[in-house]
Amino acid sequence: MDYVIKDNRIILESEYFSAQQICYSGQVFRFRPHKNGYVLISGREVCYLQQQGREVTITCTDPKYFVNYFDLDTDYGSIVSELKNFGGITADAAEFGKGIRILRQDKLETVFSFIISANNNIKRIQGILENICGSLGKPISFMDESFSAFPEAAALAGAGEEFFYKAGCGYRAPYMVRTAGDIASGFDLNAIAGMDYSAAAAELSKLYGVGKKVADCILLFGYGRQDVFPVDTWIEKVYRDDFAASQNCKNLNRKQIADRFVEIFKHNSGYAQQYLFYYKRIYDKI
């Protein structure tokens, strides 16, 4: 995608970038509407998105970080076009959500965000993360306001179980404590980037509170991998409603559904998953 960096701004024009769709696509939780746009916080960086039609201005703490974050060097036009060739709900979903980007998020933040996401809803996930970051994250000054960074692993590890209960984590509080401790004491998130899928998923699943689906989300949103297809309640609905009949096998479990979708969508699995998730879910509520 063509974009220009001027000082602390990224300027671009594209039909494949929608600030609203990105924020409400369910992959990111720390954002809020702000003066006709959106403020988005990732790790220790902050950006302010303004958009009028196809024209986007991203004012931010670090343009290089956000070029990567918004995956600006990937050609979403050809991805959408490839997915449209599948026809059916896939084509509809790709057209409907063509402004979505797969965000390349901070790995630590992605791990804890999706541990919290288990059997939870997006509104609550947002609130819980706000509580945690507001209490433990360092302040970031940006555009004359103060925002909270995602906390360091050590800060999370030192917080204690009671803190996470009060933040609203519920029964996931012990997951947060143990996983924070493991990461603070040396579990290497960066090493996972070089592993093949099964090794990477197995490694992430060593973390308490991380199963197959959460591992897939971490690999997709934290590592930018396409060889995954997270199957949650919405994607399971997509399979049962829109794919099962034509696939001959109806009663697949979630792992089998994930494998099946990766066979179908191959190198575009992660993108396909996100368009289908957004399309299936958005009609119910934001």
Place this chain on the structure above:
DNA sequence: GACCAGGTGAATA
């Protein structure tokens, strides 16, 4: 009051 939300871990058969 039951059911649901970007499921997981543990017990059971």
Place this chain on the structure above:
DNA sequence: TATTCACATGGT
């Protein structure tokens, strides 16, 4: 190995 169950919390 596959199935079943409990789990905090807030919304519908």
